[in-house]
Amino acid sequence: MSDKKTMSFQTEIKQLLNLMIHSLYSDKEIFLRELVSNASDAIDKLRFEQVSKPELNKGEELAVKVSFDKDAKLITIEDNGIGMNYDEVIENIGTIAKSGTKAFLDKLSGDEKKDANLIGQFGVGFYSAFIVADKVDLITLKAGETTSKAVRWISDGTGEFSIEHTDKLDGSGTKITLHLKDGNDELLSDWGLRSIIRKYSDHINYPIKMQKMPEHDKDGKEIISLDLETVNKANALWARSKNDVTDEEYKEFYKHISHDYSDPIKWVHARVEGAQEYTQLLYIPSKAPFDLYDANRRYGIKLYVKRVFIMDDAEKLLPNYLRFVRGVIDSQDLPLNVSREILQSSRDIDAIRSGSTKKVLIMLEDIVKNTPEDYAKIWEEFGPVIKEGIIEDHANKERIAKLCRFASTHNDNAAKTVSLDDYVSRMKDGQDKIYFITAESYNAAKNSPHLEIFKQKCIEVLLLTDRVDEWVSSHLNEFEKKSLVSVAKGKLDLGELDDAKPTEEEQKQQEEQAKPILEKIKSALAGKVKEVVVTTRLVDSPACLVVDNNAMSLQLERLMRQAGQEMPSMQPTLEINLKHKLLNKLESSIDETVTNDLALVIFEQAQLAEGIQLDDPVGFIRRMNTLIA
Ligand code: ADP
Ligand code: MG
Numbered sequence: 004m005s006d007k008k009t010m011s012f013q014t015e016i017k018q019l020l021n022l023m024i025h026s027l028y029s030d031k032e033i034f035l036r037e038l039v040s041n042a043s044d045a046i047d048k049l050r051f052e053q054v055s056k057p058e059l060n061k062g063e064e065l066a067v068k069v070s071f072d073k074d075a076k077l078i079t080i081e082d083n084g085i086g087m088n089y090d091e092v093i094e095n096i097g098t099i100a101k102s103g104t105k106a107f108l109d110k111l112s113g114d115e116k117k118d119a120n121l122i123g124q125f126g127v128g129f130y131s132a133f134i135v136a137d138k139v140d141l142i143t144l145k146a147g148e149t150t151s152k153a154v155r156w157i158s159d160g161t162g163e164f165s166i167e168h169t170d171k172l173d174g175s176g177t178k179i180t181l182h183l184k185d186g187n188d189e190l191l192s193d194w195g196l197r198s199i200i201r202k203y204s205d206h207i208n209y210p211i212k213m214q215k216m217p218e219h220d221k222d223g224k225e226i227i228s229l230d231l232e233t234v235n236k237a238n239a240l241w242a243r244s245k246n247d248v249t250d251e252e253y254k255e256f257y258k259h260i261s262h263d264y265s266d267p268i269k270w271v272h273a274r275v276e277g278a279q280e281y282t283q284l285l286y287i288p289s290k291a292p293f294d295l296y297d298a299n300r301r302y303g304i305k306l307y308v309k310r311v312f313i314m315d316d317a318e319k320l321l322p323n324y325l326r327f328v329r330g331v332i333d334s335q336d337l338p339l340n341v342s343r344e345i346l347q348s349s350r351d352i353d354a355i356r357s358g359s360t361k362k363v364l365i366m367l368e369d370i371v372k373n374t375p376e377d378y379a380k381i382w383e384e385f386g387p388v389i390k391e392g393i394i395e396d397h398a399n400k401e402r403i404a405k406l407c408r409f410a411s412t413h414n415d416n417a418a419k420t421v422s423l424d425d426y427v428s429r430m431k432d433g434q435d436k437i438y439f440i441t442a443e444s445y446n447a448a449k450n451s452p453h454l455e456i457f458k459q460k461c462i463e464v465l466l467l468t469d470r471v472d473e474w475v476s477s478h479l480n481e482f483e484k485k486s487l488v489s490v491a492k493g494k495l496d497l498g499e500l501d502d503a504k505p506t507e508e509e510q511k512q513q514e515e516q517a518k519p520i521l522e523k524i525k526s527a528l529a530g531k532v533k534e535v536v537v538t539t540r541l542v543d544s545p546a547c548l549v550v551d552n553n554a555m556s557l558q559l560e561r562l563m564r565q566a567g568q569e570m571p572s573m574q575p576t577l578e579i580n581l582k583h584k585l586l587n588k589l590e591s592s593i594d595e596t597v598t599n600d601l602a603l604v605i606f607e608q609a610q611l612a613e614g615i616q617l618d619d620p621v622g623f624i625r626r627m628n629t630l631i632a
Pocket of ligand 1: 037087095129176
């Protein structure tokens with residue numbers, strides 16, 4: 004008796020399906036790549052299960068079969084892999100469990116061209132079947148289950164699917180029958196399908212089989228054979244020698260393992276021998292995946308042991324800051340029953356991880372040297388992630404620092420970045436420090452009052468505006484023996500660069516002179532600032548805020564507050580510019596209310612310049628208005 008049920012797709016899937024069908028039609032043959040890719044993944048998983056459950060090994064050859072029926076307009080893709088049970092079918096192809104789906108869909112613009120690019124980042128997968136089919140009929144039996152536990156799933160891709168238990172007599176695995184829409188006749192041919200398979204799926208590890216092509220006898224009569232033949236190369240691409248793999252093959256293999264739709268920027272393929280023997284094939288994608296910052300993201304490395312698939316998303320094989328790298332690592336030495344727990348604390352894995360990290364860093368360094376325009380793209384996509392390496396990877400800190408790029412006062416826009424090496428090469432005679440400022444945005448950094456003296460003296464300052472920069476700069480105290488110094492912290496000491504430095508005598512005199520005004524301001528701002536001093540860094544602005552060298556920067560304090568952290572309010576030092584008109588006004592004021600208002604406004608302006616939210620914005624406006632009027 005049938006237990007057939009009709010269910011509705013998640014709303015998100017309807018949206019995705021619609022988008023996919025319309026935006027990918029010109030690339031419709033990729034449906035086969037996606038379904039073959041899934042079949043191959045399913046066989047990988049079965050092979051892995053067989054290691055601990057030998058009874059799952061029925062002795063048959065693991066393969067993907069592709070066939071077609073021209074008259075009925077059907078294409079069938081069949082595998083004898085792991086299969087799915089009832090719940091898995093619903094979960095895997097009725098819902099989108101991928102984290103970040105909603106955020107992804109929010110990014111869609113409705114512009115087909117742009118969205119087609121985005122959908123590539125998301126991965127098209129199983130649903131690409133509906134680019135060419137108006138009905139998909141899937142029958143699947145999970146390995147180890149009795150034949151009557153098979154599941155049949157049918158959908159026309161518009162909003163609903165039906166699901167029921169059924170029998171599958173030819174063993175475990177999945178069989179997908181596509182009922183083609185009109186206008187796809189070119190797909191229904193021996194040559195058509197073979198060429199698509201060779202183009203996109205040649206690298207699949209397992210044989211992809213099709214019925215032999217009909218031959219003709221000497222009278223021209225067609226002889227049809229029921230025998231199957233293998234259409235692809237059917238060996239592990241990474242196990243082949245580099246010289247035997249074309250760029251196209253590398254690219255298609257990348258798409259298979261990464262579930263990405265666009266070409267990678269670069270890859271490295273190497274066999275490592277020594278204490279650990281393994282093969283690595285590591286790719287740098289051209290686009291950041293939609294879940295790069297998602298805590299539940301997928302990781303990029305597939306782990307194999309002696310060509311047997313062990314796991315996807317092996318997060319221990321590369322450090323976190325290289326999580327955008329995709330690829331395969333195939334170990335000769337790890338045990339086949341290696342688990343995620345073992346990976347957590349395995350010396351062998353540590354060796355592979357540090358070897359692979361080096362490989363990626365070398366690859367990035369090569370790109371910097373040989374194709375800087377590619378590096379610019381990589382930096383734009385993954386820069387903030389690579390920077391995390393300065394915090395995470397102590398051993399490679401200096402190398403990662405060299406790979407980092409920053410906006411700088413040397414250039415006039417945020418897109419032009421500089422390296423620390425560039426900076427050092429431009430350092431002025433007598434300059435012994437690398438100066439930087441952290442701020443919320445490029446404009447906030449560029450126009451910060453803290454830069455005034457640096458602009459006047461033509462000293463370059465790096466403008467750090469990524470969220471992660473606060474943490475990065477606190478971990479990078481030195482580069483090539485030059486200390487990195489925030490221009491918003493501590494007492495400004497330009498050392499030899501300060502040609503107009505007053506003598507000690509002059510300084511004492513100035514301080515003595517300034518005492519009354521400093522006292523006035525201090526009492527007006529009691530409890531708000533730690534100290535009020537005469538500045539050496541301002542030229543045009545009346546005042547700015549500075550924190551101690553080892554204190555948390557005002558930026559970081561702001562970020563922590565935004566993140567919901569309770570923070571004791573730090574009292575910064577207020578530095579004032581005695582040459583500024585507002586200060587002159589304050590100095591000569593004899594009305595206490597006016598003096599206090601002026602002091603407060605000067606302080607609040609300095610807070611605003613730091614991107615700090617004012618305690619009493621309305622009070623600020625009132626004070627400003629009184630002053631203006
Ligand atoms: P992805 O391959 O990126 O996970 P897909 O949309 O291609 O996304 O497939 C979704 C899921 O459906 C797969 O992760 C897998 O669990 C399941 N699946 C698809 N095809 C098969 C198959 N032939 N055999 C077993 N499971 C499959
Ligand atoms: Mg897939």
